[in-house]
């Protein structure tokens with residue numbers, strides 16, 4: 001039986017929905033702006049605000065809004081699993097999320113699914129041009145699956161379907177495997193940070209990531225969960241909000257995605273390590289486990305103290321760092337306090353031993369200090385450790401090593417000066433949510449390749465090819481209209 005509160009809330013929801021619907025219908029394109037949720041409101045994240053996020057650009061069907069509302073109530077209740085399963089039954093829904101692709105290589109991809117009850121899943125993969133049909137069965141029943149589909153051909157277009165144990169279709173999509181080697185034919189990888197939930201419902205950028213044929217989308221922090229601390233009910237509700245976004249579903253069922261966290265999807269603003277800003281303990285292990293289950297990252301099964309990972313996206317070596325949970329708060333300013341000793345050693349080893357001609361290293365916050373004087377990042381935590389990493393990169397003469405980052409909303413390219421006229425390039429693209437932030441340029445304008453202030457909507461794209469036996473890497477900054485704001489050839 002619905003309580004009075006429920007009835008009141010439903011009435012309110014109906015009003016919200018009809019208000020937005022009327023606004024959108026009546027005022028055309030201008031109505032979009034009317035629905036945009038501010039970053040401040042996104043941080044608050046009440047049910048009312050999260051429904052507004054859902055309806056910002058297109059009012060979602062009432063059934064979707066009701067399902068989200070009921071699921072959120074169940075997730076934050078005393079028996080989340082049991083109650084969520086009942087809600088799914090009531091709404092005749094067989095999944096909570098997925099398919100979400102991940103870990104792309106030249107021979108395979110992983111398919112992630114989140115089901116309300118433990119079940120088997122089967123993935124049927126066929127080549128777009130015909131002649132290939134293979135199915136992959138999960139090893140056992142589970143609620144969350146990341147099923148590896150191996151034995152595929154490089155640089156090939158595939159379609160797939162996910163089936164439940166009764167053969168019913170749970171989802172489908174397509175993907176392109178990554179080339180095994182660099183060639184004259186370029187391939188590209190997209191990246192960006194700071195969706196802050198609000199960006200997850202805006203269609204243009206994610207549509208462009210897919211349409212431009214990106215083989216992967218690297219998400220680097222502040223994406224689906226916003227300031228939920230260790231409230232796992234609300235964390236899961238934020239993941240459901242993500243999973244219900246048509247734009248997000250469309251991109252991730254067709255472009256493999258990986259994700260690392262920054263402060264807002266770790267715990268809350270400027271938080272890191274084992275202690276909150278008020279010195280209360282953080283459930284680091286629980287947060288890491290939750291992260292691994294709700295994303296489809298490479299090496300997600302590794303027993304590691306941190307969510308960092310590395311993978312070969314064909315000829316490109318991608319190293320994704322955990323720049324939040326391994327920080328040692330009480331040793332701020334000392335060597336290894338930012339990544340932790342284990343991750344630091346692992347990172348240096350990865351760079352030294354890498355045989356790829358192009359290495360991408362991502363972190364949630366900026367590597368350089370130009371924009372905000374190292375605020376909440378390397379420059380105010382571990383300058384000695386950063387220098388050690390830079391020296392390992394300097395010594396990597398046969399590889400182009402690019403740094404990627406986010407956090408300072410907007411987008412910037414930095415040429416970090418190194419001895420003997422050398423440079424290390426940092427690409428910071430924090431434009432997936434178009435949220436406010438600092439100005440375009442920092443103190444030393446000469447260090448910047450480009451700068452766009454907070455409020456900019458854009459994603460980054462790297463294109464890899466080989467010409468006359470030489471690696472060619474081109475960075476593009478693409479805005480929501482598909483305009484290439486920047487096109488920059490990157491060399492050592």
Ligand SMILES: [Fe+2]
Pocket residue numbers: 194196222407408409430
């Ligand atoms: Fe952010």
